[in-house]
Amino acid sequence: MKKPPPIQKARVTLADVARAAGVSLSTVSLVLNDKPLAKNLAAATRQRIRNIAEQLNYRPNAAARSLRSSRSQLIGVMVFDIADPYCTLILQGIQETLGDTALLPIIMDAHNQRQQFSRYLGMAVEHHVEGLIVVANWLFVDIEALRRFERNGIPTAIVGREFSSPSISSVLVDNEAGGRLAFEHLYKLGHTQIAVVRGPQRLQDSERRWKGIEAAAKTAGVKLDKKLVLQLPESADPVLGYAGGYEAAKRLIASDRTFTGVLAFDDLTAFGVIRGLHEAGLHVPRDVSVVGFDDIPQAILTMPSLTTVSQHMREMGKTAAAHVLESIQSKTTGKHLKSFILLHPPTLIARESTAKVHRTQGRQR
Amino acid sequence: MKKPPPIQKARVTLADVARAAGVSLSTVSLVLNDKPLAKNLAAATRQRIRNIAEQLNYRPNAAARSLRSSRSQLIGVMVFDIADPYCTLILQGIQETLGDTALLPIIMDAHNQRQQFSRYLGMAVEHHVEGLIVVANWLFVDIEALRRFERNGIPTAIVGREFSSPSISSVLVDNEAGGRLAFEHLYKLGHTQIAVVRGPQRLQDSERRWKGIEAAAKTAGVKLDKKLVLQLPESADPVLGYAGGYEAAKRLIASDRTFTGVLAFDDLTAFGVIRGLHEAGLHVPRDVSVVGFDDIPQAILTMPSLTTVSQHMREMGKTAAAHVLESIQSKTTGKHLKSFILLHPPTLIARESTAKVHRTQGRQR
DNA sequence: TTGTATGCGTTATCAA
DNA sequence: TTGATAACGCATACAA
Numbered sequence: 001m002k003k004p005p006p007i008q009k010a011r012v013t014l015a016d017v018a019r020a021a022g023v024s025l026s027t028v029s030l031v032l033n034d035k036p037l038a039k040n041l042a043a044a045t046r047q048r049i050r051n052i053a054e055q056l057n058y059r060p061n062a063a064a065r066s067l068r069s070s071r072s073q074l075i076g077v078m079v080f081d082i083a084d085p086y087c088t089l090i091l092q093g094i095q096e097t098l099g100d101t102a103l104l105p106i107i108m109d110a111h112n113q114r115q116q117f118s119r120y121l122g123m124a125v126e127h128h129v130e131g132l133i134v135v136a137n138w139l140f141v142d143i144e145a146l147r148r149f150e151r152n153g154i155p156t157a158i159v160g161r162e163f164s165s166p167s168i169s170s171v172l173v174d175n176e177a178g179g180r181l182a183f184e185h186l187y188k189l190g191h192t193q194i195a196v197v198r199g200p201q202r203l204q205d206s207e208r209r210w211k212g213i214e215a216a217a218k219t220a221g222v223k224l225d226k227k228l229v230l231q232l233p234e235s236a237d238p239v240l241g242y243a244g245g246y247e248a249a250k251r252l253i254a255s256d257r258t259f260t261g262v263l264a265f266d267d268l269t270a271f272g273v274i275r276g277l278h279e280a281g282l283h284v285p286r287d288v289s290v291v292g293f294d295d296i297p298q299a300i301l302t303m304p305s306l307t308t309v310s311q312h313m314r315e316m317g318k319t320a321a322a323h324v325l326e327s328i329q330s331k332t333t334g335k336h337l338k339s340f341i342l343l344h345p346p347t348l349i350a351r352e353s354t355a356k357v358h359r360t361q362g363r364q365r
Numbered sequence: 366m367k368k369p370p371p372i373q374k375a376r377v378t379l380a381d382v383a384r385a386a387g388v389s390l391s392t393v394s395l396v397l398n399d400k401p402l403a404k405n406l407a408a409a410t411r412q413r414i415r416n417i418a419e420q421l422n423y424r425p426n427a428a429a430r431s432l433r434s435s436r437s438q439l440i441g442v443m444v445f446d447i448a449d450p451y452c453t454l455i456l457q458g459i460q461e462t463l464g465d466t467a468l469l470p471i472i473m474d475a476h477n478q479r480q481q482f483s484r485y486l487g488m489a490v491e492h493h494v495e496g497l498i499v500v501a502n503w504l505f506v507d508i509e510a511l512r513r514f515e516r517n518g519i520p521t522a523i524v525g526r527e528f529s530s531p532s533i534s535s536v537l538v539d540n541e542a543g544g545r546l547a548f549e550h551l552y553k554l555g556h557t558q559i560a561v562v563r564g565p566q567r568l569q570d571s572e573r574r575w576k577g578i579e580a581a582a583k584t585a586g587v588k589l590d591k592k593l594v595l596q597l598p599e600s601a602d603p604v605l606g607y608a609g610g611y612e613a614a615k616r617l618i619a620s621d622r623t624f625t626g627v628l629a630f631d632d633l634t635a636f637g638v639i640r641g642l643h644e645a646g647l648h649v650p651r652d653v654s655v656v657g658f659d660d661i662p663q664a665i666l667t668m669p670s671l672t673t674v675s676q677h678m679r680e681m682g683k684t685a686a687a688h689v690l691e692s693i694q695s696k697t698t699g700k701h702l703k704s705f706i707l708l709h710p711p712t713l714i715a716r717e718s719t720a721k722v723h724r725t726q727g728r729q730r
Numbered sequence: 731t732t733g734t735a736t737g738c739g740t741t742a743t744c745a746a
Numbered sequence: 747t748t749g750a751t752a753a754c755g756c757a758t759a760c761a762a
Contacts, residue, residue, distance in 0.1 A: 011517075011755095013754095013755060013756085014755065014756065014757095015755080015756095023732075023733090024732060024733045024734080025733085025734090025755095025756085025757095026732080026733065026734080026757080026758075027731090027732060027733075029756070029757060029758085030732095030757095030758095033757080035757095035758095037731095037758095040731055040732090041731070041732085042731085045731095057513075059487070059490050059491050060491055060755085060756075061432070061491070061493065061754085061755050061756070062428075062488075062491045062492040062493065063427075063428040063429075063431035063432040063437065063492075063493065063754085063755080063756095064428075064432050064738090064754070064755035064756040064757090065755080065756055065757080066428035066738095066756095067426070067428040067429050067432055067737095067738045067739065067740090067754090067755080067756075068737080068738055068755080068756045068757050068758085069738085069756080069757060069758095070738075072428065074492075082447075082453050082456050082457065082460075082472075083450070083453040083454065083456075083457055083662065085448070085450075088447050088448040088453065089448065091447050091448075091474070092447065092448055092474070092476075095447075095474055095476070099481075104471065104473075104485075104488045104492065105473075106469065106471050106472075107447075107471075107472035108469075108470075109456070109457070109460055111457075111460070116464075120469075122424070123469045125424050126424050126425055126426070126427045127427040127428075127439075127469065128426065128427065128428060148422075152376075239662070242666055268666075271666050271667075274668070275666075275668060278668060297448065297604070298663050298666070301607055301633075301636050301663070301667075302636075302666075302667055302668070303639070303640060303643060303667070303668060376739095378738095378739055378740090379739065379740070379741095380739080388748075388749085389748065389749045389750075390739095390740090390749080390750090391741080391742080391743095391748080391749065391750080391751095392747090392748060392749075394740070394741060394742085395741095395748095398741085400741095400742095402747095405747055405748090406747070406748085407747085410747095425739085425740075426738085426739050426740070428738085428739080428740090429738070429739035429740040429741090429754090430739080430740055430741075431740090431754090432738090432739080432740070432741095432753095432754045432755065432756090433739080433740040433741045433742085433753075433754050434740075434741060434742090434754085435754075
C-alpha cells in the first residue's frame with residue numbers, strides 16, 4: 001500500500017531548485033549566495049539558476065542557514081516600553097540603519113518589567129541573535145543577564161543609559177548640557193525665579209540634568225530657591241510623569257514663592273505642569289514659561305506647543321545600530337572594535353511655551 | 366602539533382548536558398521537553414538532568430529545533446508605523462496575549478512603504494513564522510504577498526482593516542457605529558450645525574465613519590450642510606492628519622457657514638482642528654465642540670482633553686493574537702478554525718473638547 | 731567548472 | 747527504561 005501524496009506541496013528547497021535546473025545542490029548555493037566561486041560558472045547558467053529559483057519562489061530556510069553558518073541574521077532590540085514615543089523614535093532610527101541589511105530586527109517590549117526583560121533576553125539567546133540593542137532609560141536593566149551576553153561575545157549597545165563595560169557601548173544624550181541649555185534659555189528670556197521639577201531619583205538622567213541646571217545657574221549668578229525644586233515620585237512608569245508634573249504645579253502654586261519659569265524633567269512632566277498651572281488660572285507662557293526635555297512628537301501638537309531640549313532620538317538610534325552593525329561585521333574581518341560611551345549633544349527647540357518675562361510678572365501673585 | 370584549545374568555550378549543547386549527566390542525548394531531550402515518555406524515567410534522574418542543564422546554563426538552539434520540528438516559535442507582527450500610538454496600543458494588546466507563550470513576536474515596521482512591507486514579509490517567510498498579525502489601517506496592504514502566506518497555510522489576522530478571505534481573519538472597529546456615536550454625542554449636547562472632516566478617500570475607515578454620521582443625522586432629522594463636509598488630502602502619513610485638520614479648520618472658518626461642532630476623522634485631525642480654531646479666536650469647547658476618533662493616549666494629555674470615540678485598540682490586539690494563537694494550536698489538534706471578520710464595538714469617551722451648545726452660539730460670527 | 735559528502739543541534743523513531 | 751540513529755535544509759571543504 002502506497003502512501004497518499006502530500007496534500008500540501010512542501011516548501012521548495014535548494015534541492016528542488018537544483019533538480020529543476022539540472023545542476024547540483026552546491027552549484028545553486030554558490031550562485032544564490034553570490035560566492036566568489038560562482039564567478040567560474042557560465043553566466044548563462046547563473047542566470048538560469050536564478051530564474052528557476054525565482055520561478056519556483058524559492059526562499060532559503062533561515063533555520064538551516066543559521067544552524068550551518070551560525071549566523072542567524074537576527075538582531076535583538078529590547079525597549080522599555082513600546083508605547084513610549086521616546087522609544088519609538090529611537091526604533092525608527094535603528095530601523096533606518098538596519099533597513100537595507102539582511103538583518104531582521106527583533107523588537108522586544110520589556111514593558112518595564114525585569115522579568116520580561118530576562119525572559120526576552122533568554123529567547124534572544126536561544127535564537128542566537130547576532131547583536132543586541134537595548135533602549136533603556138527607564139528600564140531596570142538586568143545587569144547579570146547582560147553580562148551573559150557579554151560573555152557570549154555578542155555585540156551590544158545601550159541607548160539612553162550609561163553602562164560601563166569593556167564590550168558594551170552606550171549612546172545617550174548629554175544630560176548635563178541639556179540641563180544647561182534649558183536654564184540658559186529661560187535666563188536669556190529674563191527669567192530668574194525658576195522652579196525645577198526633577199525626575200525620579202533612581203534615573204541617572206535626573207541627577208545629570210540637575211547638575212547642568214545648577215552649573216548654569218551658578219555661571220549666571222542666579223540663586224535657585226530650594227523651595228522651588230521638587231522631585232517626581234519614584235515610579236517605573238514614564239507616563240506617570242504627567243500626573244507628577246500636574247501635582248508638582250499644584251505644590252508650586254501652594255508654596256508662597258513666586259516663579260516665572262519651570263524646568264520640567266521631561267516633556268510629559270511639562271505637559272502635566274502646564275495643565276496644573278492652567279487650572280490655577282496661570283497662562284503659559286504669559287504668566288509662566290515651561291521647558292520640557294526629549295522633544296517627543298506631540299511636543300509640537302499641543303497648545304501651547306512645547307519649548308524643549310531635543311535628544312535627537314532618531315540619531316541616537318542610528319548611531320547605536322551602526323555600531324552594533326560594525327561590530328558584527330568586524331567579527332568576520334577579525335579586528336576588534338573598542339566599546340565607547342557617546343554623549344549625544346542636545347539642542348534647545350524654542351516653541352510657544354516660553355516667552356520673555358515682563359516687568360509686572362513675578363512681582364505679586 | 367596540536368591545535369590550541371578554543372579561546373572561547375563553545376555554546377553548550379544537548380550533548381554536553383548528556384555527557385555531564387551520564388545519560389544519552391535523547392533522554393535529555395525527553396526530559397527537558399516534558400514529553401510523555403519522560404514519565405517513565407526515575408524522578409531522581411529527571412531532576413538531576415534538569416539541574417545539570419541549569420548549572421551548565423543550557424539553552425536550546427532555536428535554529429536546530431526549528432529545522433527539525435518545523436516549529437520556529439516565531440510569530441510575525443507587521444505594523445504600518447511603529448511611531449503611531451494607534452499601533453503601539455494594539456501591539457501592547459498582542460504582547461499581553463503572547464506574553465506567557467513560548468512564541469516570540471517579531472515586530473516589523475513597514476513604515477507605510479509597500480516595499481518594506483514585502484521585504485519584511487519575505488524575511489518572515491524565510492524565518493518560518495508560525496503566524497502573522499498585520500496592523501494595517503493606513504498601510505497599503507500588499508494583497509499578493511499575503512496570498513502567498515495564505516497558500517502556505519500560515520494563520521494570519523489583520524487588525525484595522527477588512528480583508529475578505531477564507532483563511533485570514535480581520536479585527537477592526539465598527540466604524541459605522543463609531544460615526545453614529547460621535548454624531549449622537551454632539552446632537553445630544555444640542556448641536557445641529559455640524560462640520561465633518563472626513564479621512565482620505567482610500568481609507569476604508571473614512572467612508573464607513575461617514576456612513577455612520579449620515580445615518581445618525583438622518584435619524585435625528587438633521588440636515589448636514591455639504592459646504593461643511595471637508596476631506597483630508599490623500600496621504601500615506603497618518604501624522605499629516607494634524608496639518609490636514611488645521612487646514613480644514615481654516616477653510617471652515619473662511620466659509621460663510623456657521624457651525625458649533627466638528628466631527629474629525631481621527632484624534633490627530635481633531636488636534637489640528639482645535640489649533641486652527643484657536644488661532645482664529647474660537648475657543649474649544651465654548652465656541653465650538655470637537656470630537657475625535659481612536660482615543661490615542663495623548664487625547665487625555667492635551668488642553669482641552671479630547672472627547673473621542675475609543676477603538677479599544679488594546680482589546681483588538683488581544684483578540685487578533687488570541688485567534689492566531691488558537692489557529693496555530695489547532696494545527697496540532699487537527700481541527701480547522703474558520704476565519705472571521707470581527708467588528709469591535711467602539712465607545713464614546715466624553716472629555717473637555719465638547720460642551721452643550723448655548724443660545725447665542727451659532728447665530729452670528 | 732561542477733558534484734559529493736559531511737555536519738551544524740535538535741527531535742523522533744525504533745530497537746534493545 | 748534508555749540509547750543509537752536518521753533526518754531537517756543548508757554551506758562548504760574537497761574531490762573530480
